[in-house]
Amino acid sequence: MSAGAAYDVVIIGAGPAGLAAAVYTGRGRLRTVVLEKAIPGGQILLTDWVENYPGFPDGIAPFDLMENFRKQAEKFGAVIETDEAKGIRREENFWVVAGQSKEYKARAVIIASGAAYRKLGVPNETRLTGKGISYCATCDGPFFRDAVVAVVGGGDNALTEAVMLTKFCRKLYVIHRRDQFRAIKILQERVFANPKIEVLWNCVVDAAEGENNLERAIVRNLKEDRTFPLPLDGLFVSIGMDPHTEFVKGVVELNEWGEIKVDFRMATSQPGIYAAGDVADACPKQVATAVGAGVSAALSVNEYLESLG
Amino acid sequence: MDIPSVTDANFDEEVLKSPLPVLIDFWAAWCVPCRMIAPTVEQIAESHKEKLKVAKMNVDENMKTPGKYGIRGIPTLLLFKGGELKETMVGVQSKDKIIEIVSKHL
Numbered sequence: 001m002s003a004g005a006a007y008d009v010v011i012i013g014a015g016p017a018g019l020a021a022a023v024y025t026g027r028g029r030l031r032t033v034v035l036e037k038a039i040p041g042g043q044i045l046l047t048d049w050v051e052n053y054p055g056f057p058d059g060i061a062p063f064d065l066m067e068n069f070r071k072q073a074e075k076f077g078a079v080i081e082t083d084e085a086k087g088i089r090r091e092e093n094f095w096v097v098a099g100q101s102k103e104y105k106a107r108a109v110i111i112a113s114g115a116a117y118r119k120l121g122v123p124n125e126t127r128l129t130g131k132g133i134s135y136c137a138t139c140d141g142p143f144f145r146d147a148v149v150a151v152v153g154g155g156d157n158a159l160t161e162a163v164m165l166t167k168f169c170r171k172l173y174v175i176h177r178r179d180q181f182r183a184i185k186i187l188q189e190r191v192f193a194n195p196k197i198e199v200l201w202n203c204v205v206d207a208a209e210g211e212n213n214l215e216r217a218i219v220r221n222l223k224e225d226r227t228f229p230l231p232l233d234g235l236f237v238s239i240g241m242d243p244h245t246e247f248v249k250g251v252v253e254l255n256e257w258g259e260i261k262v263d264f265r266m267a268t269s270q271p272g273i274y275a276a277g278d279v280a281d282a283c284p285k286q287v288a289t290a291v292g293a294g295v296s297a298a299l300s301v302n303e304y305l306e307s308l309g
Numbered sequence: 310m311d312i313p314s315v316t317d318a319n320f321d322e323e324v325l326k327s328p329l330p331v332l333i334d335f336w337a338a339w340c341v342p343c344r345m346i347a348p349t350v351e352q353i354a355e356s357h358k359e360k361l362k363v364a365k366m367n368v369d370e371n372m373k374t375p376g377k378y379g380i381r382g383i384p385t386l387l388l389f390k391g392g393e394l395k396e397t398m399v400g401v402q403s404k405d406k407i408i409e410i411v412s413k414h415l
Contacts, residue, residue, distance in 0.1 A: 038345035038401065045341040063341065082348065130382035130399030139340045140382045212379055
């Protein structure tokens with residue numbers, strides 16, 4: 001494996017946290033490389049429209065927003081490489097981040113590798129993914145014109161997807177395990193006002209069924225302990241995220257959900273390694289908070305490198 | 310490497326009757342994960358050009374073929390060999406994973 005050039009900081013992930021950090025480390029004249037396994041932007045690209053990022057009163061398309069982030073990071077010298085971090089190890093005074101075919105060496109690392117949508121973990125879920133089960137309403141919604149679909153979840157993302165899907169489907173169920181939503185109020189108001197949406201409170205999905213395509217979900221009402229089949233063409237899963245931290249297990253401390261433990265400066269349990277955004281335990285899953293955490297991490301890296309002299 | 314587009318009209322000719330196995334990427338302009346996977350598909354097309362034909366189909370412009378194969382989520386990659394569907398991969402996959410699955414049929 002070739003030893004890549006030495007940088008001052010390796011940033012893992014080009015989502016909001018990683019790119020915001022790169023703007024700051026670039027302006028600090030730190031040689032910055034950002035590793036991105038897919039395309040710059042992160043999970044927010046899967047959202048329909050961003051209307052809660054301050055500074056854009058009419059909202060902004062996530063692709064446009066993140067394209068601006070990328071341009072701003074590159075303007076100040078950050079290099080974005082298409083590569084996936086496979087591990088981090090210590091070598092003398094450096095951290096070495098192993099990519100797919102290259103290694104990246106630096107005295108500081110910012111982990112901003114984000115998170116992926118969580119699966120339900122029910123029978124037939126994998127087999128019927130792409131055959132009616134989906135984790136991305138903006139991608140797959142148009143396949144469900146005039147169909148009956150359900151969204152599982154009760155957070156901001158679930159309700160945003162539910163409202164968006166009513167543009168296509170004729171009937172939409174929201175399946176939620178509790179008797180109230182934790183989503184922000186404005187989204188709840190939109191759900192309650194939408195005549196196509198029916199909420200199934202206190203309900204969970206026990207199984208998905210169907211021969212070639214999804215035909216029904218087996219839904220259980222937790223309060224009444226009653227199970228019933230719900231005929232469906234589509235089932236959209238939006239029950240939270242799992243952090244991308246497999247490659248740092250045993251390197252930095254993780255909490256019980258696999259998120260990286262950080263302090264208020266975004267420092268992890270290892271000197272010189274910082275974490276920000278959805279992958280870190282102290283960060284709500286928002287673009288704006290990811291940006292804040294990324295900037296904090298960048299400032300901490302600056303200070304840390306100065307302290308090394 | 311530019312990936313050629315196939316359509317409902319030439320699917321039989323270009324895919325089912327192809328002498329080489331064909332990896333076909335079903336995508337649409339509004340699908341961001343499709344854009345995420347596109348560079349990977351291009352790299353595989355380049356690195357496997359002797360043994361594998363790679364094509365893409367826009368599901369907005371072509372509805373018959375996605376309907377025939379029950380595609381209800383994109384990106385979906387299908388692998389055909391000798392006119393038969395051999396593999397189905399739904400969603401964003403790593404390059405290693407795609408190569409591992411495709412290689413079984415080369």
